[in-house]
Amino acid sequence: MKTMQPRPLSTLSLIVLHEARILVRDRTLLLVCGVLALMVGYGLFVGLAQATLRDRMVAQVLKHQQETQTANSGMLQSVLAGQTALIPFSNPANPAAMAGTLSGRYATMPNAPLAALAIGQSDMMPNYYRITYLSKVQFMYDTEIENPWNLLSGHFDFAFVIVFVLPLLVTTLGYNLLSAEREHGTLRMLCSQPLSIATLMAGKVVVRMLALLAIVIPVPLVVLLLIRPEARGAEQLVLVLSWSALVAAYTLFWFAVAALVNTVGLSSSTNALIMVALWTILVLILPVTMNLAVGLVSPAPSRTELANRTRVATAESLREYEDLYSADYRYASDPEALLVKNERIEVPSRMRAFFLAKQKVDERIEPLLKRFDQQLLQQQKLVDRLSLLSPAILINEALTSIAGTDSHRFLAFKDQTEAFHQEWRQYFSPRIQESRAMTMRDLSSLPRWHWIEMPASEINWSIWWRAMLMLALASGLGGLALSSSSRGSIE
Amino acid sequence: MFAIIAAKDLRVLTRDGRLLWAGGLVVILMLVALAAGWNRQVQLNSERSAGQALDHDAWLHQGYRHPHDAAEQGMHVFKPEPSLAVFDPGIGPFVGSTVWLQAHRQSEVKFRPAQDATGLQRFGELSPAWLLQVLLPLLIIVIGFNSVSDERERGTLRHLLSLGAPARSLLYGKAAALASCVGILIAPVGLAFAVLIVARLPAGERVDVVYRIAWLAAGYGLYLGFFVFLTLAVSALARSCRTALVLLLGFWVAATLIAPRTASEATNLLYPAPSRLDFDNQLAHDVADAGRKAWSTHFGARTPWDPSVPLSKWGAALKVDDEAGYGALDENFGRLWDTFERQQRAQEWVGLVAPVVALRGFSMGLAGTDFSQHRDFSTAAEAQRRKIQNIVSEDLIDHADRLGNAHFTYKAGPELWASVPQFKYELPPVSFALAHHWASLALLAVMFCLSVALAQYALSRPLMR
Numbered sequence: 001m002k003t004m005q006p007r008p009l010s011t012l013s014l015i016v017l018h019e020a021r022i023l024v025r026d027r028t029l030l031l032v033c034g035v036l037a038l039m040v041g042y043g044l045f046v047g048l049a050q051a052t053l054r055d056r057m058v059a060q061v062l063k064h065q066q067e068t069q070t071a072n073s074g075m076l077q078s079v080l081a082g083q084t085a086l087i088p089f090s091n092p093a094n095p096a097a098m099a100g101t102l103s104g105r106y107a108t109m110p111n112a113p114l115a116a117l118a119i120g121q122s123d124m125m126p127n128y129y130r131i132t133y134l135s136k137v138q139f140m141y142d143t144e145i146e147n148p149w150n151l152l153s154g155h156f157d158f159a160f161v162i163v164f165v166l167p168l169l170v171t172t173l174g175y176n177l178l179s180a181e182r183e184h185g186t187l188r189m190l191c192s193q194p195l196s197i198a199t200l201m202a203g204k205v206v207v208r209m210l211a212l213l214a215i216v217i218p219v220p221l222v223v224l225l226l227i228r229p230e231a232r233g234a235e236q237l238v239l240v241l242s243w244s245a246l247v248a249a250y251t252l253f254w255f256a257v258a259a260l261v262n263t264v265g266l267s268s269s270t271n272a273l274i275m276v277a278l279w280t281i282l283v284l285i286l287p288v289t290m291n292l293a294v295g296l297v298s299p300a301p302s303r304t305e306l307a308n309r310t311r312v313a314t315a316e317s318l319r320e321y322e323d324l325y326s327a328d329y330r331y332a333s334d335p336e337a338l339l340v341k342n343e344r345i346e347v348p349s350r351m352r353a354f355f356l357a358k359q360k361v362d363e364r365i366e367p368l369l370k371r372f373d374q375q376l377l378q379q380q381k382l383v384d385r386l387s388l389l390s391p392a393i394l395i396n397e398a399l400t401s402i403a404g405t406d407s408h409r410f411l412a413f414k415d416q417t418e419a420f421h422q423e424w425r426q427y428f429s430p431r432i433q434e435s436r437a438m439t440m441r442d443l444s445s446l447p448r449w450h451w452i453e454m455p456a457s458e459i460n461w462s463i464w465w466r467a468m469l470m471l472a473l474a475s476g477l478g479g480l481a482l483s484s485s486s487r488g489s490i491e
Numbered sequence: 492m493f494a495i496i497a498a499k500d501l502r503v504l505t506r507d508g509r510l511l512w513a514g515g516l517v518v519i520l521m522l523v524a525l526a527a528g529w530n531r532q533v534q535l536n537s538e539r540s541a542g543q544a545l546d547h548d549a550w551l552h553q554g555y556r557h558p559h560d561a562a563e564q565g566m567h568v569f570k571p572e573p574s575l576a577v578f579d580p581g582i583g584p585f586v587g588s589t590v591w592l593q594a595h596r597q598s599e600v601k602f603r604p605a606q607d608a609t610g611l612q613r614f615g616e617l618s619p620a621w622l623l624q625v626l627l628p629l630l631i632i633v634i635g636f637n638s639v640s641d642e643r644e645r646g647t648l649r650h651l652l653s654l655g656a657p658a659r660s661l662l663y664g665k666a667a668a669l670a671s672c673v674g675i676l677i678a679p680v681g682l683a684f685a686v687l688i689v690a691r692l693p694a695g696e697r698v699d700v701v702y703r704i705a706w707l708a709a710g711y712g713l714y715l716g717f718f719v720f721l722t723l724a725v726s727a728l729a730r731s732c733r734t735a736l737v738l739l740l741g742f743w744v745a746a747t748l749i750a751p752r753t754a755s756e757a758t759n760l761l762y763p764a765p766s767r768l769d770f771d772n773q774l775a776h777d778v779a780d781a782g783r784k785a786w787s788t789h790f791g792a793r794t795p796w797d798p799s800v801p802l803s804k805w806g807a808a809l810k811v812d813d814e815a816g817y818g819a820l821d822e823n824f825g826r827l828w829d830t831f832e833r834q835q836r837a838q839e840w841v842g843l844v845a846p847v848v849a850l851r852g853f854s855m856g857l858a859g860t861d862f863s864q865h866r867d868f869s870t871a872a873e874a875q876r877r878k879i880q881n882i883v884s885e886d887l888i889d890h891a892d893r894l895g896n897a898h899f900t901y902k903a904g905p906e907l908w909a910s911v912p913q914f915k916y917e918l919p920p921v922s923f924a925l926a927h928h929w930a931s932l933a934l935l936a937v938m939f940c941l942s943v944a945l946a947q948y949a950l951s952r953p954l955m956r
Binding site for chain 1: 509513516520523524527535538539541542545546549553554556557560563564566567569581582584585586587588589591606607608609610611612613614615616617621625626629633636637732733736737740744748749751752753754755756758759764765766767768770772794797802827830831834835838862865896897898899900901902
């Protein structure tokens, strides 16, 4: 057995141990940590459920796509062999039918590996689009089904626990760091010891902060690593690290606020009031006011205008192809006319008109849709700048971008989808114009969708500067608290 | 005695910096929210009515065209913004306001403003209703948490009771003082806003809106009254000011911030809504099924657009196809919307612990921005779509079907377009909202009575401890 060497315990660690003992004895810490653990668990459950749902949807659409493809190739084979009765609207040899009702590809955006950490915008924005010859306005605004009341309430996800609840728990643990000692008359006694108030406070904060962080950081990471294998990559490790740094910095910020408030020397009740007032302003009021301000400074183009323009564009393109639309339609009674001859097929003029008209509609609405996207980008830039005013916005934006549920990623998805939609049309356009029948080879060379993930460096940069900023803010406040505590009175 | 206590408390509260600062902030925010809402509404309403008129005009003047092509182009109808949406925008930003009435498919209301929003949207929208629901209870707690406990700590409560002041007067006096503080802040703004809203309306709609405002005032009165009495009760029951404050703030956080989110997550599990893909697949399947049946009974064809159905029956076939689908559409959309309404009704029970949930439903309902009224509009829009489809198909049967293969060369003119009645949607009256939300109001009344009872119990206990 080793003999215990007497170790010189620094004052700080003595305070830490002492505080820990008190906090455990009076059950405050256990209660707060219990509440936090419950909320973390529930928030994670909600996030995981949402991520699983979205995974399942992507898998489902891809399966559906595979099935349609198999069915189409079977049908095309029999049509080319002259075995199937030909139906004008669903003849797979007809490129116009293949571009629209018969085929269509799904543009899908996979969940980011850490998606379960924050739901963000993912309940408002679709993670797949069905691409056909239809115009953009017809498919771009379809979203996932969700009760609007629930969208309004918001989700109880893990990001909510961090952004909203964590500071409140910090307040509960920290509003009377010094004031309670003062009110109990023990501060005077403590100050008669060789101990500075700054050390006392630092010790108190360290215990409380470690207790909260011990739940809020490792628990979700362990759960995530266990349940979602895709979260185990090297790139994710960096993200996880930055995520931990962010959460720690945000917690530190609120403890620094608590310490600073405590050094002023007011009563516990007043401290609690000040903390809650600060929380209300930084977490509740500033973000909603910013939301309003962002809308005012950089207003979205009118949705009514979009509807009007769509109508005008549709009317114009219908008129433009009027001759094609109203041509004789003998194919219904003469299906033989739909047969493939020398790799050519007569594309019914009406179907050709469908294709061309939708294409025209998009060309005409394009500038307005571009303005919507521009607008969203502008707004997002404004939010990035305004986030400097409220740590809650700062951390919320960072958490959603780690989870890949922020509006930057959705805009990227939208952009890529538009490009793919364009590619899809360009593939079919010459075939329809030149009446070329679809071949088996064509069927396997249809444009394919590839999602290009946003560069990790961009995400990392946007997160680290936020984490650093938060840390700087927290240390600034903490430093202020420590320096003013050394000057403060103990009365 | 009651009046003396109320006057004294009111004087104390108004001298305190808390009311000045917190109240001032709330009033400023309220004015900002009202101005922003007002600005948005004026813009939206003029845009929408102009859009509606333009659309109908374009429909009338589309010239000569095949009726089915006209139906493919369809028209847009716009949901009028209820005048009280300035006060409570409700689910507005999440559902959009425009329906495209096009051939073959029932459209959902599209173009949701929330899709053009940034991540900040999820923090909420600054509306007067949000301020009253979330921030005012906090204000009541902040200015009232020590109204009894402080007197006890200072020993003035002992004096007061020794003078023979009845506990009941004490309670109602303090409640009146707290309530007047809140009243001073919101009543002038609220009154001015109400007068402005009502004055701007056409005479026919005024009575309805006045009723709505009165009911809203009642609902919010009960809600804020609940917080006034709860604050007094906790202040009397707690051992110290600090405990009272911590307890009340804990309740506020749990009831106004955490409960609504938890409730919506929970009801989602209880009554799950289908995913978009499942919904679309089911709908497509049901429509196709109904279509196949109708095609085989009417035309003996196995599949729609079977070569055995010549173009001389195309108009008739279109009509059969459309009508066959109506049942499936009604059933699928009905089921989905019922699920939403069931989810909301289940949440009302959460109002028993978190009155804000009950109040939110009631407030949106009376403001005309809740789901039931959105559903009413969607149903009206779909009815209009079917009207257009029927008129168009009848015309095809009468004129185009006779032309055989030259079916699509037929062109109808302005008289057909004029036979489609203009879409006129009137927001449902206040009775509609009350029929949907009386339970929430009843719940608020129950909560209010409970809080009064609790406060009476708390103050009638021997306070001389």
